[in-house]
Structures are given as C-alpha cells and as structure tokens.
Amino acid sequence: MPVQRGRMFFMNPGPTNIPDRVLRAMHRPALDFAQKEFKAIAEECFVGLKKVFKTEQIMLAYAASGHGAWESAVVNVCSAGDIVLVPETGHFSSSWTQMVEHYGIKVEMVPADWRRGVDPAAVEARLKADVNHEIRAVLQVHNETSTGVAHPVAAIRKAIDAAGHPALYLVDTISSLGSFDFRMDEWGVDVAVGGSQKGLMLPPGMCFTGVSRKALAASQSATLPREYWDWRRMLDGERQARFAGTAPVHLMFGLQESLRMIEEETLDGVFARHARLGAAARACVKAWSAGGGPELFCTNPDLVSDSVTAVQVPDGSDANKLREVCAERFNVSFGGGLSRLNGKVFRIGHMGDLNEPMLMGALTAAEMGLDLAGIPHGKGGVEAAMASLKAA
Ligand SMILES: Cc1ncc(COP(=O)(O)O)c(C=O)c1O
Structure with a gap:
C-alpha cells in the first residue's frame, strides 16, 4: 500500500465528508x-x-x-x-x-x-x-x-x-x-x-x-x-x-x-452552494461528451440533481476502470454504477461538506482518469467547470 499524503477526496454520493466540527463534537465521553x-x-x-x-x-x-x-x-x-x-x-x-x-x-x-x-x-x-x-x-x-x-x-x-x-x-x-x-x-x-x-x-x-x-x-x-x-x-x-x-x-x-x-450557512445558502457545484460538475461532463464521450446520465434538463451527477461512459468503456485509476493514482473516490448501470456509469457526489476547490480537484482527477483508463472524451471539462463557477 503506497503512503498517501493529504486528504482523500471523497466524492461518493453517500456516505459523504464529515466536517471536522462534527467529528470534534462526537469526540466526547458518553x-x-x-x-x-x-x-x-x-x-x-x-x-x-x-x-x-x-x-x-x-x-x-x-x-x-x-x-x-x-x-x-x-x-x-x-x-x-x-x-x-x-x-x-x-x-x-x-x-x-x-x-x-x-x-x-x-x-x-x-x-x-x-x-x-x-x-x-x-x-x-x-x-x-x-x-x-x-x-x-x-x-x-x-x-x-x-x-x-x-x-x-x-x-x-x-x-x-x-x-x-x-x-x-x-x-x-x-x-x-x-x-x-x-x-x-x-x-x-x-x-x-x-x-x-x-x-x-x-x-x-x-x-x-x-x-x-x-x-x-x-x-x-x-x-x-x-x-x-x-x-x-x-x-x-x-x-x-x-x-x-x-x-x-x-x-x-x-x-x-x-x-x-x-x-449558520442557512438552508438557502446550502442549496445555493449545491446548485453551484452541481452546475459546474454538469458543465464539465458536457464538455467531455463532445464527439461521443462520457455524458450526463440524466437527459432531462429540468430534473438534474444538484447533489449527485451520474456520468455514462461510451459503449466499450469501463466506468469502474476509471474509478480504480482515480482511487489508486490520485486518492479520489467516486461512486460506481448501481444494478444495471454497473460499469456503465460512475457518480460524482457533490453533497454535504464540499466546496469549489474540492470539486475542482476531483474533476481534474476524473479528467486525467479518463485518459489513463483509455476512455475517449471531449477536452476542456475542467475549464468548463471553472467557467461555470466563476460565472455563478
Ligand atoms: C435515495 C436513497 N434511498 C435509500 C438509500 C438507502 O440508504 P442506506 O444505505 O442508508 O440504507 C440510499 C442510499 O444511498 C439512497 O441514496
């Protein structure tokens, strides 16, 4: 097991990152x-x-x-x-x-x-x-x-x-x-x-x-x-x-x-942050989808989720390979495809204790992972996500 430094970027749609404040609050006697x-x-x-x-x-x-x-x-x-x-x-x-x-x-x-x-x-x-x-x-x-x-x-x-x-x-x-x-x-x-x-x-x-x-x-x-x-x-x-x-x-x-x-953040503040992160993740995937690359699983723009983005990889590609590469090379964890979507979909969780640089780090790792896993994709996903966040 290679030594890992820094934090694992945990991008699963549950469980999610636990804030230090919450961990500290639980660190007390019964x-x-x-x-x-x-x-x-x-x-x-x-x-x-x-x-x-x-x-x-x-x-x-x-x-x-x-x-x-x-x-x-x-x-x-x-x-x-x-x-x-x-x-x-x-x-x-x-x-x-x-x-x-x-x-x-x-x-x-x-x-x-x-x-x-x-x-x-x-x-x-x-x-x-x-x-x-x-x-x-x-x-x-x-x-x-x-x-x-x-x-x-x-x-x-x-x-x-x-x-x-x-x-x-x-x-x-x-x-x-x-x-x-x-x-x-x-x-x-x-x-x-x-x-x-x-x-x-x-x-x-x-x-x-x-x-x-x-x-x-x-x-x-x-x-x-x-x-x-x-x-x-x-x-x-x-x-x-x-x-x-x-x-x-x-x-x-x-x-x-x-x-x-x-x-403290207010519920509306929490929702607005999730909306910004969700929009950035989707902007990234839309750029990848150019030329038949990985695409948003959700095809209904009115019902896209601000807490998780499911990404469908092109036929002949393996979404689990991408997840493995990202975990092993970059210490970033994404969710896998469930039931009939296993291997066809990977999921970017952007819910809970997460901010813009954390999302950007994970999207960057995913974009590198697409290359390393041999999954053809459009270029410029990370740039598209940055543009989305700057405009938000
Ligand atoms: C929408 C939804 N319902 C139900 C469940 C089941 O919850 P649990 O795994 O805590 O039993 C999950 C878990 O991911 C979920 O995402």
Whole structure:
C-alpha cells in the first residue's frame, strides 16, 4: 500500500465528508441518555430537523440506516394485501419495492425512463383509474442517487390531488435532504424518509422519519407487525419521547453540530452552494461528451440533481476502470454504477461538506482518469467547470 499524503477526496454520493466540527463534537465521553443534558440535545436536534424537513408535524429518529426509515415508513401505515404505487426511478425505487413486497404488500410500478424521470400525468392516470381507492400509498424517491435525477415531488402531490385520491404520500428524501429543496408540509408529504450520511454530513447510522398527522392516524389502524419501528411506542403525544433501545448518543452530538452548521450557512445558502457545484460538475461532463464521450446520465434538463451527477461512459468503456485509476493514482473516490448501470456509469457526489476547490480537484482527477483508463472524451471539462463557477 503506497503512503498517501493529504486528504482523500471523497466524492461518493453517500456516505459523504464529515466536517471536522462534527467529528470534534462526537469526540466526547458518553452521556446517560435518560439524563436532562441529553434530552436538551435531543430537543435541539428535533427542532433543527423539522426546519430542514420544512415541517411542523412529527419528527422521529432511529438508530438505523436509510433502509430502516424505508421499513418504518411502510410498516407503520400499511397492512398485508395493500397496494402501493411506485413511480419507477432507478436502483432505489426497485430496492424499496423489494422490501415492501416482503411484507405481502402488492406493488404496482409506474414505468419510467431512468434517464428522464417520472411522469406525474402517468401517476394521476393510474390513481384516477383506482375508483375503489385500493391504493394505500404512493412511494416516491425524490433524488434517485443511482441516476442523478431529481424527481418532481410537488408535481406528484398535485397529480394525487388532481386524481382526488386519498393515498398516503411517502417520499424518500435521503439524498436530497440538506442539499436541495424539500418541503414536507407544503408539498403534502405524509411520510418523509431521511438519512444521516448525506446532506446532514454525519456518519451513517441514523435515519429520520417525518410523519404527518394523516399518516399517524393511518398507523393506528394499520396491521403489519412492528416492534422496533412502531411509532406508537416512541411517541408521547407528537414528541419523540424515547428511542427503540439505547439512543445513538454520539450521532446525536454530531447531529446537533451539523444542524448548527446548516443554520449558520442557512438552508438557502446550502442549496445555493449545491446548485453551484452541481452546475459546474454538469458543465464539465458536457464538455467531455463532445464527439461521443462520457455524458450526463440524466437527459432531462429540468430534473438534474444538484447533489449527485451520474456520468455514462461510451459503449466499450469501463466506468469502474476509471474509478480504480482515480482511487489508486490520485486518492479520489467516486461512486460506481448501481444494478444495471454497473460499469456503465460512475457518480460524482457533490453533497454535504464540499466546496469549489474540492470539486475542482476531483474533476481534474476524473479528467486525467479518463485518459489513463483509455476512455475517449471531449477536452476542456475542467475549464468548463471553472467557467461555470466563476460565472455563478
Ligand atoms: C435515495 C436513497 N434511498 C435509500 C438509500 C438507502 O440508504 P442506506 O444505505 O442508508 O440504507 C440510499 C442510499 O444511498 C439512497 O441514496
């Protein structure tokens, strides 16, 4: 193993860079989670989380990965035999679907082109056809991390309303939360699912669930078995009063700090920074795409993601070779293509604790990596990214 100096440029779309401030906040002795001091920290965290989710309803936290929040969302509002509608987005809509099917829930996909994003009109049409209101919920991934497509959550809410359908609206905001706009209450989201390890700049290991009053009411009559995930066990009124087991105290120390950092920068400031970085990454890839080089996987300019850019390499090229070269030669880590995109796509994560020079360093490494991996590409990607940042 060669000696590496300097920092690894960690450009994966989750987990993401953990700021030194957050690491330092976690570097402290444990605390009794039944003690007043911890309760005050938890209280501050829940208030801060609600601001990030843009909700005044219920906020819950678990010691678990994002998969846990997926499971919590479904087992609390569904019963065996229910039908859920899943607009197809990519790897993560498929994985959520698989989980749901294990519970005896019937899944109906609304097919969509992974590169263009979901069509709210198709969702509306399917809901209108469900005259007996058999569909219990719509499960939507906001930012599909495998494709770099940011799906239109508000437009799908409008589609549900236009169909006059009472389905609950469950949204995965795991790789959009704290990176670009998400509005739980304004967009009529009933269950919003988030994770610690992306825009919130924390280690993996915690997940969050925003619960609307409508979803809480539905959880009273839902009959799927649940214990760890049971909202009713965690709540005292609308407040989370206890964790399922020992509270993840160190993650909460980190969360308190990361929420303070977001408050200092302001959410709008965080979104503007992600928008600048996303635009620069896309400008770079557009220059590479000249003459049939690597191109943006997302072909819908209205739905490009500001937290992750998926890059499709030309036929006959291997995206994993590029990732290997960048990791070995330059100590830069990019995300790989997931499921059917393995080897065809690499992903530039630009979410969380990241600034312009960090992005530029990584894009420079990727451009060198394209040459070294023998992937034909247009020239001037790095220059295009610089121009985009200067103009922002
Ligand atoms: C959009 C999305 N949903 C769900 C997940 C699953 O989260 P976790 O890996 O924390 O279980 C991920 C992980 O990357 C994701 O990007």
